[in-house]
Amino acid sequence: MNRTVARKFGSNVNRLRIPWRQPFSNDAVPISSTSNAANLEKESEDLRYDIAIVGGGMVGLALACSLATRPLTKHLTVAIIDSNLALRRKHFIEKEVHPDPRVSTVTPATISFFKDIGAWQYVEQHRHAYFDKMQVWDYTGLGYTKYNARDANKEVLGCVVENKVLLSSLLSRLQDTDFQKKIYPSRLTSMSILPNSSSLEVDSTLSVTASFTHGRLAKLELEDGNSLYAKLVVGADGGKSRVRELAGFRTTGWNYSQNAIICTVEHAVENHCAWQRFLPAGPIALLPIGDKFSNIVWTMNPKESSEFKSMSEDDFLKALNYALDHGYGPHPTSSLLGNADIFSWLKGVVSRSANDCFEIPPKVVKLASERMAFPLSLRHANDYASNRVVLIGDAAHTVHPLAGQGVNLGFGDASTLSSVISEGIAVGTDIGEILLLKKYEADRKPTNVMMMAVLDGFQKAYTVDFGPLNILRAAAFHGAHYISPLKKSIISYASGEQRLPLLS
Ligand SMILES: Cc1cc2nc3c(=O)[nH]c(=O)nc-3n(C[C@H](O)[C@H](O)[C@H](O)COP(=O)(O)OP(=O)(O)OC[C@H]3O[C@@H](n4cnc5c(N)ncnc54)[C@H](O)[C@@H]3O)c2cc1C
Numbered sequence: 001m002n003r004t005v006a007r008k009f010g011s012n013v014n015r016l017r018i019p020w021r022q023p024f025s026n027d028a029v030p031i032s033s034t035s036n037a038a039n040l041e042k043e044s045e046d047l048r049y050d051i052a053i054v055g056g057g058m059v060g061l062a063l064a065c066s067l068a069t070r071p072l073t074k075h076l077t078v079a080i081i082d083s084n085l086a087l088r089r090k091h092f093i094e095k096e097v098h099p100d101p102r103v104s105t106v107t108p109a110t111i112s113f114f115k116d117i118g119a120w121q122y123v124e125q126h127r128h129a130y131f132d133k134m135q136v137w138d139y140t141g142l143g144y145t146k147y148n149a150r151d152a153n154k155e156v157l158g159c160v161v162e163n164k165v166l167l168s169s170l171l172s173r174l175q176d177t178d179f180q181k182k183i184y185p186s187r188l189t190s191m192s193i194l195p196n197s198s199s200l201e202v203d204s205t206l207s208v209t210a211s212f213t214h215g216r217l218a219k220l221e222l223e224d225g226n227s228l229y230a231k232l233v234v235g236a237d238g239g240k241s242r243v244r245e246l247a248g249f250r251t252t253g254w255n256y257s258q259n260a261i262i263c264t265v266e267h268a269v270e271n272h273c274a275w276q277r278f279l280p281a282g283p284i285a286l287l288p289i290g291d292k293f294s295n296i297v298w299t300m301n302p303k304e305s306s307e308f309k310s311m312s313e314d315d316f317l318k319a320l321n322y323a324l325d326h327g328y329g330p331h332p333t334s335s336l337l338g339n340a341d342i343f344s345w346l347k348g349v350v351s352r353s354a355n356d357c358f359e360i361p362p363k364v365v366k367l368a369s370e371r372m373a374f375p376l377s378l379r380h381a382n383d384y385a386s387n388r389v390v391l392i393g394d395a396a397h398t399v400h401p402l403a404g405q406g407v408n409l410g411f412g413d414a415s416t417l418s419s420v421i422s423e424g425i426a427v428g429t430d431i432g433e434i435l436l437l438k439k440y441e442a443d444r445k446p447t448n449v450m451m452m453a454v455l456d457g458f459q460k461a462y463t464v465d466f467g468p469l470n471i472l473r474a475a476a477f478h479g480a481h482y483i484s485p486l487k488k489s490i491i492s493y494a495s496g497e498q499r500l501p502l503l504s
Pocket residue numbers: 054055056057058059060081082083084103104105106186187188189236237238239241242243260262297374392393394395401403404405406407408409410
């Protein structure tokens with residue numbers, strides 16, 4: 001670091017050490033109506049933060065944890081705004097209850113990120129299920145693919161974890177650091193940002209009101225009447241992001257006219273494999289979640305979903321086992337397009353799991369949770385960053401859950417954004433500066449857009465029942481099943497490594 005950068009860095013870190021009242025308190029600071037001007041100014045100083053994270057979901061909390069663990073960002077003052085009551089409790093996981101139906105399949109890249117930010121050790125204290133095998137097939141009976149972690153020299157393909165376990169692990173990790181965060185149990189209602197007055201030097205001695213007037217702070221107003229100020233506002237408030245709307249970010253996207261029914265089910269034996277079958281109306285996935293439980297994500301049209309949600313448990317189980325077995329079409333065999341021999345011209349590239357036979361998933365014997373239905377859509381913000389505002393997670397992009405990638409992309413955003421903020425601090429840049437935030441956007445947009453395109457392509461290719469297309473799909477299954485480099489690329493890409501399938 002040269003001397004100028006070191007001097008800038010030193011003064012920047014000092015500037016970030018602002019007076020702090022009630023650290024780790026979960027109660028928002030009320031605005032007093034005292035007439036004393038000095039007191040008023042002092043109180044508004046207490047409402048000044050470096051970063052306001054709107055949305056304390058999995059992605060918002062992951063960003064906070066990542067900031068808490070980096071040497072240059074761990075001194076930042078951070079406000080987290082979310083009305084979710086779970087954030088007010090330290091431990092909200094009851095061990096003995098059945099797994100919650102809301103789960104995420106986290107990739108090896110996410111597991112590494114959680115280890116880096118010190119949160120994975122908390123996940124491991126609760127129920128979670130690593131899996132190293134996956135079988136994908138479709139209802140036509142023309143093909144199937146088996147993935148094994150060993151095809152890509154990996155130990156696991158992923159891990160299925162309840163969302164509440166991920167959330168509580170991130171929260172516990174955050175509470176075990178001395179990060180200066182404060183949780184506001186409310187919701188953002190409005191936001192004002194004035195243009196930067198470029199003539200003004202960035203000066204820490206400016207009062208909150210003067211900093212706001214000169215465009216150096218954003219002002220946030222909350223549903224409970226509180227307001228606060230921050231240099232940077234992070235929209236981590238999900239698919240219907242209020243931050244995105246208030247900042248005027250436009251989006252591109254569409255609804256899929258599909259709902260996903262999710263629930264927890266029980267088997268007579270333990271399940272260690274992730275299963276996915278493409279049916280005429282969409283995919284059904286059976287994911288291990290530990291003990292004898294699995295999670296179901298079943299995509300179908302909205303009319304069917306309301307029928308399947310309300311039918312009796314017995315009828316639902318029958319329909320489920322039918323859909324996971326021989327319903328809608330026969331079991332696939334390798335004889336229709338041949339076997340590994342047809343790829344014999346590709347010497348030495350036949351995958352190690354190419355001879356693994358098709359298997360029928362373990363039978364479901366009991367419904368172990370309520371059934372929930374979620375409408376599915378694709379949405380992408382045209383920009384992720386503007387002056388003092390940035391979007392992460394579902395606020396920036398919502399994808400189809402067919403490959404379990406949504407929150408993994410969000411964790412990638414959180415990791416990159418905290419790294420970009422850290423780089424900005426190192427050179428003394430204002431962390432709400434658009435040029436800095438655009439670096440984050442430039443890094444994440446291509447990765448997110450590519451994944452969205454791949455998932456949308458899959459969604460479309462597998463919801464059309466048309467003879468020639470069925471044969472092409474079968475050929476794709478066979479290629480992915482037998483050809484080792486292709487299989488390795490697919491596994492690496494789905495694991496969160498940023499290489500594009502087919503190109504590595
Ligand atoms: C059926 C289904 C299955 C899925 N399976 C997977 C999977 O296996 N793997 C995977 O990677 N992804 C999966 N996803 C996607 C994943 O659930 C989302 O990507 C993830 O929840 C996004 O996290 P987030 O923190 O960005 O947003 P959210 O989880 O939506 O959290 C947003 C938070 O913001 C808060 N909030 C909202 N508005 C405001 C406001 N105005 N003020 C303050 N706070 C506010 C909310 O209370 C919430 O806590 C699945 C999605 C669905 C629908």
